[in-house]
Amino acid sequence: MAFIFLLVFFLLFFAYFQWHHNKKLTRLSIRDTLSNSFNRRYVFNYLHKSVDANYSEKNTVSIMVIDIDDFKQVNDKYGHPFGDGVIRTIAEIGNEILRTEDIIGRVGGEEFLCVLPRIDAVQSLHIARRFVNKVNEHKFTTEANHSKIQQVKVTVSIGLSTTSKTTRTSSQLYVQADKALYHAKSSGKNRAIQYQDSMQYANSGNTSKKSITFED
Numbered sequence: 001m002a003f004i005f006l007l008v009f010f011l012l013f014f015a016y017f018q019w020h021h022n023k024k025l026t027r028l029s030i031r032d033t034l035s036n037s038f039n040r041r042y043v044f045n046y047l048h049k050s051v052d053a054n055y056s057e058k059n060t061v062s063i064m065v066i067d068i069d070d071f072k073q074v075n076d077k078y079g080h081p082f083g084d085g086v087i088r089t090i091a092e093i094g095n096e097i098l099r100t101e102d103i104i105g106r107v108g109g110e111e112f113l114c115v116l117p118r119i120d121a122v123q124s125l126h127i128a129r130r131f132v133n134k135v136n137e138h139k140f141t142t143e144a145n146h147s148k149i150q151q152v153k154v155t156v157s158i159g160l161s162t163t164s165k166t167t168r169t170s171s172q173l174y175v176q177a178d179k180a181l182y183h184a185k186s187s188g189k190n191r192a193i194q195y196q197d198s199m200q201y202a203n204s205g206n207t208s209k210k211s212i213t214f215e216d
Ligand SMILES: Nc1nc2c(ncn2[C@@H]2O[C@H](COP(=O)(O)OP(=O)(O)OP(=O)(O)O)[C@@H](O)[C@H]2O)c(=O)[nH]1
Pocket: 034, 067, 068, 069, 070, 071, 072, 073, 075, 079, 080, 081, 082, 083, 084, 087, 108, 109, 110, 185, 189
């Protein structure tokens, strides 16, 4: 009897250990280690799936490409560890304002991508403006010389795009949001701008520097 009890206990313990281990592995494979947001591979896969699913359902998908403004200066002035903290905070702000079916992922050094299924252009602009405002209101603080705490102003720029009759693929969506981001940056930063067909990059006029690849 005692033997059976021990055997059951051992099997249950082993099953729990395996479950816990697998959960940890899954988490590591889809998360960005610095920001704890989703990683590049996961967020682009989610984008592809959302666009495929929602195009057939005749719903729209919106995306936001978020880039921290003047981040080189932030790093240079306050140090890389402080910059890393800013990246983490931006991801947290994203998680605070998004719905459960929306996701935020880090797709580059200081760039994030949010995927918003079943959200139209007007709603997405509203969400993006909330994001910009939340970052503006956030008190980023650092300790300088181990004594004086400094408050640091950090802002983000956001480019937005939404699926339409002519914008049907995730690649089109991403290129358009990137063009809108370019305009947000060149028109003063700290703002959210929606893609319009008249938008181009200043020098190239037609091609994006960006592409959708899955390296993390
Ligand atoms: N702390 C930290 N910095 C990073 C990380 N990845 C990239 N960066 C920094 O992000 C900075 C990006 O600089 P730029 O591409 O010049 O852009 P920017 O200074 O934000 O200028 P704008 O985009 O015009 O607002 C570089 O200095 C990178 O070193 C990271 O993981 N942690």
